[in-house]
Amino acid sequence: MPDLNPLSLWRKLLALPNESRAKTLAVAFLVSAVCTVIVSATAVILDPVQQANRRAEQAARMDAMLAAMPDMAALIERTGGDELETLIIDLRTGEPARDVAPDTLDVEHAFSDPVSTTPLDPERDLAGLGERPDLVPIHVLREDGRLRLVILPVVTQGYQSTIRANLALEGDLQTVAAFSIVEQGETPGLGARIDDPAWQARWRGKRVAGPDGQLRLSVVRGGGTDEFQVEGITGATRTGNAINNGIQFWLGPDGFGPVLERLAKDGR
Numbered sequence: 001m002p003d004l005n006p007l008s009l010w011r012k013l014l015a016l017p018n019e020s021r022a023k024t025l026a027v028a029f030l031v032s033a034v035c036t037v038i039v040s041a042t043a044v045i046l047d048p049v050q051q052a053n054r055r056a057e058q059a060a061r062m063d064a065m066l067a068a069m070p071d072m073a074a075l076i077e078r079t080g081g082d083e084l085e086t087l088i089i090d091l092r093t094g095e096p097a098r099d100v101a102p103d104t105l106d107v108e109h110a111f112s113d114p115v116s117t118t119p120l121d122p123e124r125d126l127a128g129l130g131e132r133p134d135l136v137p138i139h140v141l142r143e144d145g146r147l148r149l150v151i152l153p154v155v156t157q158g159y160q161s162t163i164r165a166n167l168a169l170e171g172d173l174q175t176v177a178a179f180s181i182v183e184q185g186e187t188p189g190l191g192a193r194i195d196d197p198a199w200q201a202r203w204r205g206k207r208v209a210g211p212d213g214q215l216r217l218s219v220v221r222g223g224g225t226d227e228f229q230v231e232g233i234t235g236a237t238r239t240g241n242a243i244n245n246g247i248q249f250w251l252g253p254d255g256f257g258p259v260l261e262r263l264a265k266d267g268r
Contacts, residue, residue, distance in 0.1 A: 156246025
């Protein structure tokens with residue numbers, strides 16, 4: 001009857017010559033098994049720490065986003081609500097991506113290194129991006145379940161740079177609460193003036209769409225003549241056009257249009 005005592009088997013293994021294939025395979029298996037156990041145990045032990053780190057990182061990202069938006073903290077306080085929540089939206093469906101945790105994707109990563117993309121035909125590519133990321137984070141503020149504020153990332157190709165901005169809409173999803181440039185490299189003294197808080201303040205209170213539901217929010221040359229028009233910056237026509245095109249794209253059917261329709265329908 002074979003000896004199955006583990007100690008006996010271990011002694012027999014050690015007694016084998018080092019160049020033995022059986023000994024090599026057995027040692028490799030044992031090392032792999034031990035490493036697997038150590039890694040699994042470490043993952044279980046460190047999981048609470050990792051979750052805490054992810055929550056802290058998400059909070060830091062949120063603070064950085066709000067810091068980049070002039071008066072946004074005051075706007076949120078004035079608007080009221082419970083807590084600014086991040087939702088990862090799948091733009092292919094207009095629905096939240098249930099299998100993607102909000103703390104795993106930030107705006108910069110979504111646009112600089114997207115998980116998946118949809119190529120855009122030139123006639124649809126108003127923002128000049130070439131391709132659109134499918135998973136994009138948005139931020140919503142609710143009060144007792146009622147939608148109070150939605151913050152949408154806007155990315156467009158400017159005259160000399162990629163322009164990144166945040167567009168905040170009030171709970172009716174038709175009124176601009178704020179517009180803030182996050183990143184730009186436009187011509188100093190001209191297009192770069194989109195960073196000017198005074199220009200960004202021109203967006204506040206503007207309306208997104210007309211009574212017929214058609215998108216009408218736009219950046220125009222000269223003075224804005226109605227509640228849908230934002231006056232552009234003199235001498236920065238190309239930059240203004242780029243932002244206008246970005247707004248048309250991201251509020252349209254290939255951007256957040258279906259998302260806003262769903263939010264308006266659900267009332268949440």
